[in-house]
Each structure stands twice: as structure tokens, then as C-alpha cells.
Amino acid sequence: MAVATERARRPDSFTQAAKEAVAARDVCPFCPGHESMTPPEVLAYRAPGSPANGEGWWIRVVPNLYAAFRLEADGQERREGRFSQRDAIGACEVLISSPDHRAPTPLLPRRQVEEIVQSYVDRYRHHAQNPALEHVLILYNHGRPAGASLEHPHSQLYAINLVPPTFNDELGGARRFLDAQAGCAFCRTMEDERAAGSRIVFENDAFVVFAPFAARTPFETWIMPRRHRASFGELDLSSEKAAFAEALQLTLTALHEGLNDPPFNYYIHSAPLKASVDRDYHWHLELIPKLSTAAGFELGTGMWINVVKPEDSAAFLRDRIQKKVGQPA
Ligand SMILES: [Zn+2]
Ligand SMILES: [Zn+2]
């Protein structure tokens, strides 16, 4: 009887799982064939001759249906006592990583990761030309605990008419360093990290990947271009695009395989569009895995207790990447 029960259950649960997998794709607005479920695309890399908003694309960018910001808001400041507020204006876009519902960045061909980077640059440069906007933020949420609401891998872009406060903090620190030391704080950090070596995760011709000295969370990792440029929009498509895709994919793969696919966020910090910070600022990507939860102490003090030393997390990721890169293709 026990055997019979087992056998009876197996096909049913299999069918159920298969059904659910199909159902997830059935309702996914980012899957091919569902283009009409999203607003019309603002950019797509697609096969020649394939119609816009139909199948045949490998990268597709659409306005976010649940945008927190809109370009048509009036942006007027309103005062209420000592508070003032204004509508946040801007664009929110979704950059769909690939047609494959179940292929996060580590599982994509390298060529496709380069196409993702290309779409970041194309949309960044597009919004940078808009005189009403101050800042463009590109980010990626992986996993529900990191805020991803749809499983289909995608990045998000926010082009907004203000500079985020956390960004101003970082820029302020860089400016003070520049005034005192007459050099870029980020270039200096990279030099110091390369000299020390213990927090380096990966390096190629154009990028350095490292665990920052003051990592806020376990396995926090930064990816920084060796070439000093303030804005991500200045990424050199011929000399930096492939190298950036390589650094990003190898880092995400080491996390995915080494830590069993943890949730994470990454975002690209780039100079505000209108500030003159060519010397002060140096664009970079910050990757924050969600391996622990901020609790009362962190929220109350703004200080982070990191349970993994950055030297240890860097060594862990570095070993995995070295094994991977050493492997014959
Ligand atoms: Zn999908
Ligand atoms: Zn620099």
C-alpha cells in the first residue's frame, strides 16, 4: 500500500509542478508572446524585420507599469509649514534581461550579458539628454527578499529630477578627499586595494572587483572601472563593455554557486547629470547580497555589524572565480 501511495502521488505532484511552471510563464508580462501585457517598448534589440512589441527580441525595455515617478508630473514645490514637497518626476523603466524566464545573469551566455550592459548605456545616455532630469539610477533586485516582485530577470532604471540623499553623502566624502589630497578618492581606494590584495575579488584590463574595507554587509562587493570617469554614460563600448560584463557575470556566478543563489541588490552609482564632478566622482557598481537582516541596532544607529570580514568574503569569491576562469571553456 505504501508503495502504491507513493506511486500515486508522484505523477500528480509532477503534473502540479509542471502546471505551476507553465502558469508562471502564462501570466508573466516579460515573457515572449506577452508583449501586449506591458506598455509599448521604448527600446528593443530584435531580429531584423520583427515587428515592435512582438516576439523576436533578445533585450526589451518598457516603462514600468507601477511607476513611482512620472515624467508628466508638474514638479512644483509645495510648502506646508516647515515641510516642502514636490512631485517626483522622472521615468521608471524595466530592462528585461533576456526572453528566458528562468535564466538569471549567471546562466546567460556572456554575449547576452554584454547586451544587458549595452541596454544600460543606451537608456542612461537617452535620459541624460533630458534637461528636466538630475540623476539616473540603474539597479537590479534578485529574489523576493531583495524586493523583486516578478521572477523573470530584469533590471530597473529610475531617471529622476533630484539627487538621492545617500548619493550626496558619498559625493560629499569624495569632495572632501579631493580638497585635502588633490586626487580622486575612488582611484586612491582602488590603488590601495590592489596594493594590499587581500580584498580583491577579480581584476581584468578595465575593472577591479573588491570587497570594500568598510563593507556594511557580508559579501558586499564593488565593481569599479580602472579608467577615471564620473559618469556611467561614459562607459567605453569598445574597451570597457565586455570587461564590465565579464566582471559582473563572474561575480554574480560566484555568489550564485558559492552561496546557493542568495537574494541581492546591485545598483550603479554615477555622477548627477548636471553637477560638475568630473574630477571628484568615479562611477561604480555596488552589490549587496541579502544574507542578514538589518535589525534594531543597525536601524537605530546607522552602523552595520558585519559578521563576515571583507578579507574572508573576497577570498571566498576570488577562489571560486579563479577556479572558474582556470577551467577550460
Ligand atoms: Zn517570464
Ligand atoms: Zn577616480
Ligand SMILES: [Zn+2]
Ligand atoms: Zn557608491
